[in-house]
Amino acid sequence: MRTRREFLQKITYSAMVLPLLPSWQFGSPHIDSEPYEGPVLRVAIMGLGGYGTRVAEAMKACKKAKLAGVVSGTPAKVKEWQSKHQIPEKNCYNYENFDDLKDNPDIDAVYVITPNALHHDQVIRAAKAGKHVICEKPMGLNAKEGEEMVQACKDANVKLLVGYRMHFEPKTLEVVRMRQNGDFGKILFFQGQCGFRIGDPNQWRLDKTLAGGGSLMDIGIYAVNGARYMVGEEPIWVTAQEMKTDPVKFKEGVDETILFQLGFPSGAVSSCLSTYNMNHLDRFFLNGEKGFAEMQPSTGYGPIEGRTHKGKLTQQHITHQTLQMEEMASIILEGKEPVIAVDGEEGLRDLKIIDAIYKSCHTGESVKLV
The missing domain is CATH 3.40.50.720 (NAD(P)-binding Rossmann-like Domain)
Structure with missing residues (x-):
């Protein structure tokens, strides 16, 4: 792959x-x-x-x-x-x-x-x-x-x-609706696992000059972003650890595998994995005092599959990019407000977290987010 x-x-x-x-x-x-x-x-x-x-x-x-x-x-x-x-x-x-x-x-x-x-x-x-x-x-x-x-x-x-095509995906939005409705109670924990074994060592995704990093900048951003919209809060601290088994393929500045943890104001925590060296990783899990949601696959092109403590998620699959472009047209042309933001400020929030993850990997210390 x-x-x-x-x-x-x-x-x-x-x-x-x-x-x-x-x-x-x-x-x-x-x-x-x-x-x-x-x-x-x-x-x-x-x-x-x-x-x-x-x-x-x-x-x-x-x-x-x-x-x-x-x-x-x-x-x-x-x-x-x-x-x-x-x-x-x-x-x-x-x-x-x-x-x-x-x-x-x-x-x-x-x-x-x-x-x-x-x-x-x-x-x-x-x-x-x-x-x-x-x-x-x-x-x-x-x-x-x-x-x-x-x-x-x-x-x-x-x-x-x-x-952010997942911000318009029907099963994802149903989990967010349930969380906003209090169906899960107080949110305690989120887990995001995103990874695959990358192939061609000469592709741009393994070139720091073009990619800006490795797995975190590519597949791991789904866990960064997902933690925020699933928990429904902005993290206040980050800890992270980087592992590299192939320094030839994953050169300096190109991360192979990163584990990272986020802490939220309510006390909820998340534990996430981003990797270019493991297949079959595309899972979100949200745990609350009253219930849970599990999605696997959680960010693939679809159909997304998921269940909660109330049963299977059954919302219709619509091609993600079709739905994304239709909704983005409404945002631009009509001023529609999406359930989950997709504007530049949303993208900036993820970049601040990614900066903090890389900093924590390098220093071995917890990094506060402001």
């Missing part, structure tokens, strides 16, 4: 051996059957790799969002996407000239789906071009970058959203 996205796709296929609605076999059903005549968010995807392709395909089922342009450094990919998605030449850009988006009224937003180290500059450039920005997670390499990205979008009066 080579990448997180292959891992997430594989666990998707594993889950799909369970009985499913027929429409799931062919992509996402529409959000509803009612005709839609309102505004549509016209999106340019920046980065035409595997995940960009997945988002583009998922958007075909959207009513409020559509693919309107592309940004890529590979001319052959641009031509392929032009033909496949009927994208006009005037809506196609490369990494050198995409600042010209400022003069293109046919594109409302740019979805940045490039290696982590490129996010900062590309988001700021897109914002200065006057376009709303959706950025894949992690939003930046560290909190300093995140703060600059948030400020640039504020200065340009555009929205900055982060690709």
